[in-house]
Amino acid sequence: MASKDHANSSHATFDLFVQAKTCQEVKQHFSELCRQLQLDSKDFRGFYTKLKERLNYWKAKTLWTKLDKRASQEVYQQGTACAQNKCLVLGAGPCGLRTAIELSLLGAQVVLLEKREEFTRNNVLHLWPFTIYDLRELGAKKFYGKFCCGSLDHISK
Structure with a gap:
């Protein structure tokens, strides 16, 4: 039962991390997620692999799939x-x-x-179609659900 509670708390922390509006909140939730999953954020070589193994959450898995697909390209x-x-x-x-x-x-x-x-801007950033595709393939909609919604190709607050 303790394992399930641990998983639920890390899932909730991941959701808070994704929904954070300020840099301070992002850092706070990221640190908490690392603590809960017993990850060293300075382990540049092994961090992603360990994060993927320990954060067994469907919302995160869709992001891992996109990143892994991209990383498997020969150029990398x-x-x-x-x-x-x-x-x-x-x-x-x-x-x-x-x-x-x-x-x-x-x-x-x-x-x-x-x-x-903060991650807000007063201006609207226009995106070219190839940029929209690229950012979608990297999971942008996971972090900003309104990403390029509607007929306008832009990011705004």
Whole structure:
């Protein structure tokens, strides 16, 4: 029974992480999820594999499927193409996040810095069709359910 309670709490924490509106909330829920799943967030090489093994939640599994499909492409060389590189990405907007994901898939050790405290913007960001497809394939709708809803190709708050 304790195992089921542990799973339920990590599932709830994952939901809170996905729904977080501020950087502080994201960091708080991420830290809590790592604590609950006994993960070391600084284990760049083994973190994703261990997270996948320990977070057995249907909402997370759909994200793992998308990421694994992408990572299996030949260009990533099974995460070894940039395994010796350490990269710093400035800005967690769509381009910064996309770059961080791409570098991670290539095997680089990535640090992402963001100065904003909230994930909202007053402007509307137009997206090209190939960008929409790319972000959908990486699970963008899991983190922002309103992603490109309707006939307009944009992200807004």
